[in-house]
Amino acid sequence: MMSPTxxxxxxxxLLGVAYADVPFRYRFYSTPNCNHNNEAITTWPRINQDPxxxxxGGCYSAPTGTDxxxxxxxxxxxxxxxxxxxxxxxxxxxxxxxxxxxxxxVSPVSGCAxxxxxxxxxx
Numbered sequence: 001m002m003s004p005t006x007x008x009x010x011x012x013x014l015l016g017v018a019y020a021d022v023p024f025r026y027r028f029y030s031t032p033n034c035n036h037n038n039e040a041i042t043t044w045p046r047i048n049q050d051p052x053x054x055x056x057g058g059c060y061s062a063p064t065g066t067d068x069x070x071x072x073x074x075x076x077x078x079x080x081x082x083x084x085x086x087x088x089x090x091x092x093x094x095x096x097x098x099x100x101x102x103x104x105x106v107s108p109v110s111g112c113a114x115x116x117x118x119x120x121x122x123x
Contacts, residue, residue: 025051034072034105077101088112
């Protein structure tokens with residue numbers, strides 16, 4: 001697991017974001033949906049493996065070499081003070097989405113792949 005980068009912390013401060021220990025599970029998809037019937041090769045970790053664990057404030061990068069189109073989380077953060085930021089590049093760098101919530105399947109900014117993401121708390 002990677003800790004938040006300087007950029008993530010600065011962006012979070014500018015957005016009025018705080019960090020706390022909120023666990024979740026996640027998986028990257030190279031398809032335009034988060035379908036559990038997809039072939040194993042279209043996901044990371046593979047669909048036949050357990051999702052990875054994450055926590056609020058961590059930065060989670062996708063493996064390189066694949067255009068990851070979606071990130072699936074086991075929590076949609078609807079009705080909470082938490083949301084997801086999806087970055088175009090690894091280590092929470094590059095263009096970033098606005099805070100997404102209310103969906104288990106989040107996407108990157110139009111025109112780029114999901115290089116990494118962070119779940120943040122909105123103050």
